[in-house]
Structure formats: C-alpha cells, structure tokens
Amino acid sequence: MCRSCLCFRSASTGFSDKLARFDHPGFRNRPLTRVKICGITNLPDALAAAAAGADALGFVFYEPSPRCVNIDAAKTILAELPPFVTTVGLFVNAEQAFLESVLGRLPLDLLQFxxxxxxxxxxxWGRPYIKALRMQEGLDLVEQCQTYHSSRGILLDAFVAGKPGGTGQVFDWNTIPPGLEKPIVLAGGLDPSNVGAAVxxxxxxxxxxxxxVEAAKGVKDHALIKAFITGVHSVSE
Incomplete structure (x- = not known):
C-alpha cells in the first residue's frame, strides 16, 4: 500500500488542517488556543473529551507507557468519534513494520513523534506530523524548527532523562524564544490550575x-477535562 495514499479522516477543519494553514494571514494571529487531550485509552473518555470541546485526541502507541492503547481498541474508539475531532497517533522510535501496521488499520489525521x-x-509516511522536543539545556529551538521543516508544528515538553514524555513536569516557559517559525504545541505538566497562565x-x-486530567494512569477524569478546556478558552478568546 502506498504510504502517501493512506486516507485521512474527513475533518477538513480539524487540528491538522489548522496547523497546515498557520501561515495564512487570516490565521497567523488567531487568538483561540486549541486543546489536545492525550493518552486516550477508552471510548467513554474519548467521547467526554470531544463533548467538552477538545480539538484533538491523542493515542499512544508506545508499550512502556501506562497510556498505551492497542490497535483494536483505538480502531473502536475512532469509529465512534463525532466529526471534526482530529486524531493523533503518538510514537517513540517505532519500528517501521509497527508503524505500517498502525497506519494501515487506523485513519489517524496526524502523527506525533x-x-x-x-x-x-x-x-x-505521507501524513502531517508534529515533532516533540524535550526542553533540555542547550537545545536550539530555532535550529530544530529548521531541521524539522516539513513538520506542521513542534511540541515542547519537559526533559526528564529516560522518559520520552508524560512526565508531569513543567519546564521554564521563559526558555521558549519568540518568533519561532513553527506553531507551538505546549505540553509538560499542564493541568487546570496552570494552563491559563501557560496560555x-x-x-x-x-x-x-x-x-x-487523569483519575488514574490511562483513565481520564471528565470533570478535570472540562475544567482544563474551560481554563484554556477563558484566556484565549
């Protein structure tokens, strides 16, 4: 199967398309910050996030993570989602055969490496992607944006040795240089209490x-999801 022919879900105004149009003058200064709820493992959490106003849902395909979801479970969830919710697949140094298997069975909109x-x-893989960067000392974000020039954006996360993400740690937001040429997806220890300040x-x-926004590892707290999204929207409208 041709990788470039793998189909996207029909979400023409979804998260990935908005990233694709970032450089259009009408979108450059658009104030509303989007929300991605990551680590979705079950249908009730997915539907609750969508109902609360999440723009995107993340599915972790990395076995060491407690939020890892198998392909069959993800397929069931994706089939029940309402329109215009972007689906994101998260991978960490995945084998080519595994990526081919996931992308051959799941209509993911966006990849996250x-x-x-x-x-x-x-x-x-012929699909829009974002590249996660862990904010360790000496990281040159301007250079990284140039290196990953084909990405739709960069995700900035806290650096914790040996952990590719999901650390729950906040990094110093002052270390983000202004005027980066790529859209920023901010991660790292965000929750309802600090997301407003972050935005x-x-x-x-x-x-x-x-x-x-979890009640336990891999299980979302629906009230926290609502509070998180409310916190984002209250300062970005």
Whole structure:
C-alpha cells in the first residue's frame, strides 16, 4: 500500500488542517488556543473529551507507557468519534513494520513523534506530523524548527532523562524564544490550575495534556477535562 495514499479522516477543519494553514494571514494571529487531550485509552473518555470541546485526541502507541492503547481498541474508539475531532497517533522510535501496521488499520489525521526520529523518518509516511522536543539545556529551538521543516508544528515538553514524555513536569516557559517559525504545541505538566497562565504567557497554537486530567494512569477524569478546556478558552478568546 502506498504510504502517501493512506486516507485521512474527513475533518477538513480539524487540528491538522489548522496547523497546515498557520501561515495564512487570516490565521497567523488567531487568538483561540486549541486543546489536545492525550493518552486516550477508552471510548467513554474519548467521547467526554470531544463533548467538552477538545480539538484533538491523542493515542499512544508506545508499550512502556501506562497510556498505551492497542490497535483494536483505538480502531473502536475512532469509529465512534463525532466529526471534526482530529486524531493523533503518538510514537517513540517505532519500528517501521509497527508503524505500517498502525497506519494501515487506523485513519489517524496526524502523527506525533517523541523519539530520535529524523526529519526524513517523520516525513516518509505521507501524513502531517508534529515533532516533540524535550526542553533540555542547550537545545536550539530555532535550529530544530529548521531541521524539522516539513513538520506542521513542534511540541515542547519537559526533559526528564529516560522518559520520552508524560512526565508531569513543567519546564521554564521563559526558555521558549519568540518568533519561532513553527506553531507551538505546549505540553509538560499542564493541568487546570496552570494552563491559563501557560496560555497567557506562551500564547501557543495548542496545549497538550495527559496526566493533568487523569483519575488514574490511562483513565481520564471528565470533570478535570472540562475544567482544563474551560481554563484554556477563558484566556484565549
């Protein structure tokens, strides 16, 4: 099967398409920050997030993560989602055969790479992608934006040695340089108590949360999801 022919879900105004149009003058200064709820493992959580106003849902295909979801479960969830909710697949240094299996069975809109994947490795699948970068000392974000020039955006997360993401740690937002050429998806320890301040300071294109809206690992707290999204919208309208 031709990778470039793998079908997208019909979400013409979805999260990935908005990223694609970021450079259009009408969107460059658009104030509303988007919300991605990551680590979805079951249908009730997915539907609750969509009902609360989530723009995108993230599905983790990385076995060491407590939020990992198998292909069959993800397929069931995706089949029940309402329209205009973007689906994102998260991978960490995945084997090519595994990625082919996932993409051959799931109509994911956007890919999210959290490992050491090169720009060519991210791009080869013929789907829009974002590249996660962990904010460690010495990281040059301007250079990284140029390196991953084919990405739709960059996701900024806290650096914790040995952990590719989902750490629950907040990094210093002051280390983000202004004027980056890629849309920023802000992650790292966000929750209902701090997301408003994060949006006010960073003005990211989107925010990404997982553990900050959980009742337990891999199980979302629906009230926290609502509070998180309300917190974002209250300062970005």
């Amino acid at each position: 959290h490992g050491d994947e090169t720009e060519a490795e991210c791009r080869q 006010k300071q960073v003005r990211p294109w989107a925010v990404d949360v997982s553990g900050g």
